[in-house]
């Protein structure tokens with residue numbers, strides 16, 4: 001009798017370990033089920049982004065994969081829709097916000113955000129790339 005009561009606490013150990021393992025496997029797989037990520041490939045070249053405009057549905061998690069084809073370029077976009085006050089409620093929620101993403105020639109840069117509020121979001125080049133630099137822009141339209 002005395003022997004059994006001494007062993008009892010040990011028998012709890014494997015059970016709690018198993019519960020912990022189940023918890024870990026569940027918490028790992030959960031985020032993928034909540035949101036689908038839409039991957040959109042864009043090419044940046046003198047002096048345009050293709051394709052543009054880009055339409056996405058509100059509530060979509062978006063991953064832009066931007067490849068600078070011919071030269072270094074940049075990517076600058078406001079988190080609020082065109083015409084809204086700059087300190088207004090963000091419509092695009094960026095995973096890692098940046099003022100200007102640098103797009104290196106020949107490389108692909110990934111920019112991730114949640115398209116939360118509908119509207120037009122104009123993006124433009126923020127790396128001086130030549131005579132047409134100022135006109136190099138595109139649009140994301142959240143429907």
Ligand SMILES: [Cu+2]
Pocket residue numbers: 073074125126127128129130133134136
């Ligand atoms: Cu430019």
